[in-house]
Amino acid sequence: MGREVVVAIHKEPDMELVGAIDIRNNGFDIGPLVGLEPTGVLVVRNLNKLLQETDVDVVVDFTGPDTVYKNMKTVLENKVNLVVGTTGILPEQLEEIKKIAEAQGLGVLIAPNFAIGAVLMMKFAAQAARYLPHVEIIELHHDQKLDAPSGTALKTAELIQQNRAVFRQGHINEYEKISGVRGGEFEGMRIHSIRLPGLIAHQEVIFGGLGQTLTIRHDSLNRESFMPGVILSIRKVMDMKGVIYGLENLITE
Known part of the structure; x- marks a missing residue:
């Protein structure tokens, strides 16, 4: 950078x-x-x-x-x-x-992310949360990134939270057969971090509703x-x- x-x-x-x-x-x-x-x-x-x-x-x-x-x-x-x-x-x-x-x-x-498209992705996600409060965030970065989740994912979750009541998503009796497999929890929503060589900086915000899903994704293909x-x-x-x-x-x- x-x-x-x-x-x-x-x-x-x-x-x-x-x-x-x-x-x-x-x-x-x-x-x-x-x-x-x-x-x-x-x-x-x-x-x-x-x-x-x-x-x-x-x-x-x-x-x-x-x-x-x-x-x-x-x-x-x-x-x-x-x-x-x-x-x-x-x-x-x-x-x-x-x-x-x-x-x-x-x-x-x-700024956790300087890509204009990523900023728009966060804004769109915050707007969507007003109508589709069930949401999970998947962020993907190169394997040399030190912190997880990314600052972008945390900022996205904070913006979503401004338009979403706190509640626990998923089945009430849900359990993990492998610890951490459901990702980290932030105000009832889940954040997942992926680290692999070949990636730069990518994020998906997936919303679920009755009979539908909405995915908002941003990809930085180079720095x-x-x-x-x-x-x-x-x-x-x-x-x-x-x-x-x-x-x-x-x-x-």
């Missing part, structure tokens, strides 16, 4: 890449590492040092759940706006980030699919104050 972000920013005539952070490739020009001509921007490891020595408007973070919280605090303490695509942030960590962002008057956009949402977020976060969770909040009706 970081490589795709570098390429996407390079294509925008009014944006300039001024820094690149990675634990590998220290000292190498980021351009050839992502298939571009040399950019003059060298990869460094120390985020805090880079922010103190470089004029930065926005940091884009696609790291991992074990490092993102520390990175976010470092960015905000250096008075820089932030776009985050890493999932797995704990609720108490998010609350702390909200406090810091509001105190600093900075914008933070956290370029996330870049329009990333670029939109970079532009919007400059005018934000505080934390916004979910790209759908930037897309008007």
Whole structure:
């Protein structure tokens, strides 16, 4: 994702890449590492040092759940706006980030999915839940993804819950012959996570009703699919104050 972000920013005539952070490739020009001509921007490891020595408007973070919280605090303490695509942030960590962002008057956009189609999928699912409350979510990702369920699946479930009363689905005497086979439970609905090589990011939301089913599905076939949402977020976060969770909040009706 970081490589795709570098390429996407390079294509925008009014944006300039001024820094690149990675634990590998220290000292190498980021351009050839992502298939571009040399950019003059060298990869460094120390985020805090880079922010103190470089004029930065926005940091884009696609790291991992074990490092993102520390990175976010470092960015905000250096008075820089932030776009985050890493999932797995704990609720108490998010609350702390909200406090810091509001105190600093900075914008933070956290999105579990930057694909415009995925955002529309979540919106459509929330609308459908008003009429078809029996629903299960199946999310499919590559086998190197660390957290399960995905942030997109959780966000989808939260949006559905706003339009759906809590109740337990399935037969009252249902039981599992293999523990966990029915997936995780969220407010009475089930979420299933699949991890396989060859996948990128995919999700189905399946609704059931009398004599009918409705399936809403989104597929990201490559990581370029996330870049329009990333670029939109970079532009919007400059005018934000505080934390916004979910790209759908930037897309008007």
